[in-house]
Amino acid sequence: MHEILQILIPVAHAAESGAADVANDSVTALLGIDWKLFIAQLFNFVIVLFVLWRWVFKPLTSKLEQRSAKIEKSIKEAQEIQEKLKEVEQYKKTEIEKIRGEANEIILKAQKTAESNKEQIISEAKKSAEKVLEQSKKEMQSEKLKLLTEVREEAASLVVLATEKILREKLDPKKDAELIKESLKGLK
């Protein structure tokens, strides 16, 4: 405590002498205001101001502005691109839908034509088949008739031959009767 007092007493003395100085000198002299120093310090500050302004703040702030402008621009561009992409996608979708519809239509049409063609072809084929069948039936009929007439003719000639044979042999009436019977059997 005593030591601290010993230290503080001179402090008080110093303050007192300072106060005495105020009485002797003007306030500006006490505060050390001196126009030469003032100008010198002002000059120092102006140098700092100039250096910071020209070398640091101006280029850096312009760089910052440029950069933020650039970023803004690229973000905007990216958004635009995205929008365009969306549009293209939409366009693509509608186009595909359209094409799909058209394709469906074409397929339907093709199916319809195919169906109608099929029916036509089938009916034609049926008709022609019937025609062929009929013709073949007719031919068969005529063939049959022809055959029958031929057979009849043959039979007739055979009967003539048989009668000739019988007439040549003419042995007994018994045999005659038998022969006639036999030849008639062969006719049947």
Added chain:
Amino acid sequence: MLALPPLAAEPIFNIGSFSVTNTYINSTLTVVLFVIVGFFVKRSIKEVPKGIQNFFESIIELLLGYFDQVTGDRKKSLKFFPLIGSLFLFILVSNWLGILPGVGSIGIHKVIHGELEFIPIFRPANTDLNLTLAMAITGVILSHIIGIFTIGFFKYFNKFIKLADVWHAFKSKKVMTVFTAFVEVGVGFLEIISEVAKMLSLSLRLFGNIFAGEVLLTVLAGIIAYVVPLPFLALELLVGLIQATVFSLLVLTYITVATMPVPEHGGHKKEAH
């Protein structure tokens, strides 16, 4: 014997009739530091920031954020930034350089008033009223110049010497209006006084705070040299930052107020009629 620093900066040596004081040495060292750093920043500026450029860009962004709160407009902040930013950085760096060990303790012995006294070679730059006053006057005068350029000479002039108001009042031929106009003229004179007060308060606040810190540290170091001054050193760091902020933001406020459009009394009354 405890040597308290006197209010005035002490001269160390003379160059011709110019006496170089210890505060001037400090402020010049700060200037040299800024020139060197500024040179490197200027050389290192690139599109993609790196190192020192990044550091300064972040400082600028931070300060601009604070300035926007005062000006309310990024454009204005950018416009005033060179002055206010320089004030802030210069005060901050010179304050913090003042806390470095060696400042106030490295010195010479010199005979003054017949007594051998210890005079430190380095003393915090802002413990010199010349520097703080120089910055305050620069700030306030620049605020007026910027104000004149922004809102026009006559409108700005009318803020202080309200001749136009008196003229409009007489034209309106109303006793009350004339009376208010004369009161306004008185307010105008007060404004002029307040402009001077601005310079004084700005410079004395900075000077007083930093000087008090220096005295406090000297006294504490005189009583107990170890450990005890540490929290006070930390406080001085804070004080240095706060004072730099206060000084620069106050100047920014002055400039912002000076560039605000003046409400026109005459025009307003005309609209009312």
